Amino acid sequence: xxxxxxxxxxxxxxxxxxxxxxxxxxxxxxxxxxxxxxxxxxxxxxxxxxxxxxxxxxxxxxxxxxxxxxxxxxxxxxxxxxxxxxxxxxxxxxxxxxxxxxxxxxxxxxxxxxxxxxxxxxxxxxxxxxxxxxxxxxxxxxxxxxxxxxxxxxxxxxxxxxxxxxxxxxxxxxxxxxxxxxxxxxxxxxxxxxxxxxxxxxxxxxxxxxxxxxxxxxxxxxxxxxxxxxxxxxxxxxxxxxxx
Numbered sequence: 001x002x003x004x005x006x007x008x009x010x011x012x013x014x015x016x017x018x019x020x021x022x023x024x025x026x027x028x029x030x031x032x033x034x035x036x037x038x039x040x041x042x043x044x045x046x047x048x049x050x051x052x053x054x055x056x057x058x059x060x061x062x063x064x065x066x067x068x069x070x071x072x073x074x075x076x077x078x079x080x081x082x083x084x085x086x087x088x089x090x091x092x093x094x095x096x097x098x099x100x101x102x103x104x105x106x107x108x109x110x111x112x113x114x115x116x117x118x119x120x121x122x123x124x125x126x127x128x129x130x131x132x133x134x135x136x137x138x139x140x141x142x143x144x145x146x147x148x149x150x151x152x153x154x155x156x157x158x159x160x161x162x163x164x165x166x167x168x169x170x171x172x173x174x175x176x177x178x179x180x181x182x183x184x185x186x187x188x189x190x191x192x193x194x195x196x197x198x199x200x201x202x203x204x205x206x207x208x209x210x211x212x213x214x215x216x217x218x219x220x221x222x223x224x225x226x227x228x229x230x231x232x233x234x235x236x237x238x239x240x241x242x243x244x
Contacts, residue, residue: 004029004233006226009101019101020068021054029103030055030068033229036236039171054111062161067111069121071134072100072222074215080204087208088215096215104226107134107176114158123155131203135221138173138181139189139198145169151199177232180224192217 010019050056
């Protein structure tokens with residue numbers, strides 16, 4: 001039996017710290033879920049005991065240190081969103097935040113800077129065209145695989161060896177179980193706010209209606225991804241049970 005509880009709130013065992021670095025359950029779940037076969041047939045074996053790395057992958061030709069990143073945000077603590085958040089019910093904001101603390105709201109990215117430049121986690125947080133939105137981050141990743149520019153293009157390109165492990169956008173999406181955020185042909189990302197033009201309009205919800213749309217679509221994705229993660233875990237008991 002695989003112990004992947006998709007309802008588990010990682011803030012509860014982070015002891016007041018950031019779940020990305022302090023939750024032992026989140027680290028274990030990342031190891032269970034992503035230590036599996038890559039599209040090229042190699043195994044993405046994640047090591048948990050390499051000094052200075054949250055998780056570590058090493059093959060004959062490539063080595064990378066990885067960090068956890070929360071991919072869903074309620075914006076409840078973002079100053080520029082305060083005037084909108086205060087108009088949303090406390091229950092709506094809280095339920096959004098709690099769902100974001102489950103495994104469906106997390107992913108791993110390369111965690112070390114390259115030549116002193118920001119990591120993907122850092123750049124997507126400070127980019128005014130992305131504003132930490134994962135739908136927009138995934139669109140940048142899609143454009144990378146298609147050889148197109150994006151606000152995160154230079155940053156993603158610095159980690160091209162990592163993304164090449166998955167061979168294609170299709171392979172990346174399937175590996176990290178992100179299918180519910182793209183169309184069936186892997187050609188389009190499903191954006192959280194449909195009325196906004198990606199990388200042209202400001203990414204933050206502009207009013208309460210946009211926030212509620214953002215909240216609804218974000219929560220539907222995290223909920224669907226949790227179900228997908230649960231299904232994958234149940235279908236792959238042997239590989240997951242071999243990881244301590």
